[in-house]
Amino acid sequence: MAKYCFGIDIGGTTVKCGLFGTDGTLMEKWEIPTRTEDGGSKVLPDIAATILAKMEEKGISKEDVAGAGVGAPGPVRENKMPYAVNLHWGETDIGQILGKLTGLPIRAGNDANVAALGEMWKGGAEGRRGAIVVTLGTGVGGGIIVDGKLVEGAHGAGGEIGHAHVADDIHDPCGCGNCGCLEQVASATGIVRLAREELASGCSDTKLSADDLSSKNVFDAYKEGDAAADRIVNRFAKYLGTTLATYACVVDPEVIVIGGGVSKAGQVLVDIVGKYFRDNAFPADKETPIVLAELGNDAGIYGAARLVLG
Amino acid sequence: MAKYCFGIDIGGTTVKCGLFGTDGTLMEKWEIPTRTEDGGSKVLPDIAATILAKMEEKGISKEDVAGAGVGAPGPVRENKMPYAVNLHWGETDIGQILGKLTGLPIRAGNDANVAALGEMWKGGAEGRRGAIVVTLGTGVGGGIIVDGKLVEGAHGAGGEIGHAHVADDIHDPCGCGNCGCLEQVASATGIVRLAREELASGCSDTKLSADDLSSKNVFDAYKEGDAAADRIVNRFAKYLGTTLATYACVVDPEVIVIGGGVSKAGQVLVDIVGKYFRDNAFPADKETPIVLAELGNDAGIYGAARLVLG
Numbered sequence: 115m116a117k118y119c120f121g122i123d124i125g126g127t128t129v130k131c132g133l134f135g136t137d138g139t140l141m142e143k144w145e146i147p148t149r150t151e152d153g154g155s156k157v158l159p160d161i162a163a164t165i166l167a168k169m170e171e172k173g174i175s176k177e178d179v180a181g182a183g184v185g186a187p188g189p190v191r192e193n194k195m196p197y198a199v200n201l202h203w204g205e206t207d208i209g210q211i212l213g214k215l216t217g218l219p220i221r222a223g224n225d226a227n228v229a230a231l232g233e234m235w236k237g238g239a240e241g242r243r244g245a246i247v248v249t250l251g252t253g254v255g256g257g258i259i260v261d262g263k264l265v266e267g268a269h270g271a272g273g274e275i276g277h278a279h280v281a282d283d284i285h286d287p288c289g290c291g292n293c294g295c296l297e298q299v300a301s302a303t304g305i306v307r308l309a310r311e312e313l314a315s316g317c318s319d320t321k322l323s324a325d326d327l328s329s330k331n332v333f334d335a336y337k338e339g340d341a342a343a344d345r346i347v348n349r350f351a352k353y354l355g356t357t358l359a360t361y362a363c364v365v366d367p368e369v370i371v372i373g374g375g376v377s378k379a380g381q382v383l384v385d386i387v388g389k390y391f392r393d394n395a396f397p398a399d400k401e402t403p404i405v406l407a408e409l410g411n412d413a414g415i416y417g418a419a420r421l422v423l424g
Numbered sequence: 425m426a427k428y429c430f431g432i433d434i435g436g437t438t439v440k441c442g443l444f445g446t447d448g449t450l451m452e453k454w455e456i457p458t459r460t461e462d463g464g465s466k467v468l469p470d471i472a473a474t475i476l477a478k479m480e481e482k483g484i485s486k487e488d489v490a491g492a493g494v495g496a497p498g499p500v501r502e503n504k505m506p507y508a509v510n511l512h513w514g515e516t517d518i519g520q521i522l523g524k525l526t527g528l529p530i531r532a533g534n535d536a537n538v539a540a541l542g543e544m545w546k547g548g549a550e551g552r553r554g555a556i557v558v559t560l561g562t563g564v565g566g567g568i569i570v571d572g573k574l575v576e577g578a579h580g581a582g583g584e585i586g587h588a589h590v591a592d593d594i595h596d597p598c599g600c601g602n603c604g605c606l607e608q609v610a611s612a613t614g615i616v617r618l619a620r621e622e623l624a625s626g627c628s629d630t631k632l633s634a635d636d637l638s639s640k641n642v643f644d645a646y647k648e649g650d651a652a653a654d655r656i657v658n659r660f661a662k663y664l665g666t667t668l669a670t671y672a673c674v675v676d677p678e679v680i681v682i683g684g685g686v687s688k689a690g691q692v693l694v695d696i697v698g699k700y701f702r703d704n705a706f707p708a709d710k711e712t713p714i715v716l717a718e719l720g721n722d723a724g725i726y727g728a729a730r731l732v733l734g
Binding site for chain 1: 554576586601602704
């Protein structure tokens with residue numbers, strides 16, 4: 115029985131790496147830079163080198179390693195990516211390339227999906243077989259877990275939670291090219307959009323200033339009872355809570371986990387999103403718990419490590 | 425190797441029964457009445473009796489039967505139902521009761537989910553591993569298939585496709601108790617609702633009459649170029665197509681199948697729903713095929729038979 119596995123989370127500037135026990139214990143974590151020059155051709159060799167160096171440093175043989183899991187920024191299907199814009203990659207067979215360089219079994223998945231798997235393994239959805247994990251950061255990402263496995267989808271686009279159409283009155287395009295996506299109203303930048311609209315409506319009952327808008331400032335004002343912040347947060351929560359209720363109609367999860375920078379607002383965010391979720395959820399789902407993510411930036415390495423454990 | 429399996433679809437008035445080859449060949453189908461008196465206590469014994477009688481008639485031994493699958497009207501979790509209103513059942517362990525009465529392996533699932541599985545096995549989604557199957561009848565039901573399996577959900581409420589919240593301006597409750605569900609605007613009765621609203625708005629450019637509204641009449645008029653029918657069908661299709669696009673963000677299916685009575689409108693329905701689907705779908709899903717269901721009322725027995733084949 116293998117005792118170790120590696121979890122690798124490839125970001126646009128750094129690659130996060132973790133050495134795990136197969137029981138899920140994080141034994142060591144470190145980072146290396148993501149060298150995107152030369153069409154990103156150095157990224158996977160750099161990862162292979164740091165894995166092999168760590169094994170040598172620790173005196174770990176290949177037989178003791180279950181494999182290395184990789185979270186990568188973009189669509190992944192059967193351990194391959196058709197492209198990865200942030201890494202300057204064209205079609206890249208992560209499984210084959212890293213497998214050849216390391217001699218280890220490799221599994222790869224979309225980074226947001228993989229982070230969701232991490233939360234299921236050792237975070238807010240620990241021990242659950244079905245979960246919706248939504249990450250509210252610059253964008254809105256996440257992952258859907260059914261029967262203990264990530265929903266990868268026919269095009270590697272399972273769990274593209276941020277791209278539900280929720281608003282007919284948004285006419286500038288989302289990153290995906292459509293208009294009116296959840297990401298445009300429920301990400302950190304989406305909350306700033308809603309705040310700008312609120313301030314532009316000429317409201318005077320607020321301490322928020324158009325010069326210093328952020329998701330954090332909006333939630334801070336909301337906690338202090340600011341009337342405009344209350345309207346902004348309610349709009350955000352209605353979009354997100356209603357969409358989560360729709361998603362729950364599809365997968366009927368055991369738990370919904372909310373993570374990402376916006377979730378640092380804490381329990382007040384869960385409470386207000388939960389209100390709109392319960393208003394619109396199918397009866398069987400109204401009591402589905404909504405919880406905060408627990409692993410923060412480590413969710414990706416945890417989930418990547420979990421990938422190789424099948 | 426077992427050569428046969430039974431597919432049983434329990435409806436409120438009749439139980440549809442099918443004897444299948446394990447390769448999916450429907451060898452014989454028949455119906456028995458659903459006797460809901462006495463708290464529905466006769467339903468499962470009647471089913472056991474008709475299965476055993478068919479085996480005797482055909483000279484089939486238990487060893488030759490892989491099992492009997494059952495589609496039942498209500499939530500099903502691990503072959504048990506907490507209740508089934510139409511059958512007058514309280515908590516009912518279908519697997520245990522039918523297993524004891526027949527001596528066969530039993531698997532049970534929600535009827536709409538099971539019909540979806542039938543379409544995946546031998547119908548519009550044949551050979552696909554991931555599908556959204558939506559049934560537009562009196563209500564809106566369906567099933568979600570991920571990795572070749574039905575999504576059952578934490579409360580047996582996976583694939584409750586009809587209960588996405590889509591309309592804030594509907595204030596009378598859906599059967600589920602919420603207001604503004606997809607079912608209230610995209611079922612046969614939902615289309616009549618939209619038609620009534622259109623006619624009540626005082627439009628004169630139509631041959632539709634408030635005295636004779638049906639989903640069929642609306643689609644017939646639509647095919648003839650009726651202006652009001654065009655507006656009604658477009659409203660319906662926008663609700664349905666947009667919701668299907670949202671569902672596709674979650675599961676990224678290989679195919680979307682539309683069945684049920686409303687789907688008898690045919691290719692024009694697929695075309696107009698597809699238009700709104702593509703307007704709102706995540707780019708990777710825009711070309712996902714939308715097709716008509718193929719098995720009609722037999723989808724339930726096909727899917728039930730498929731259930732026991734694992």
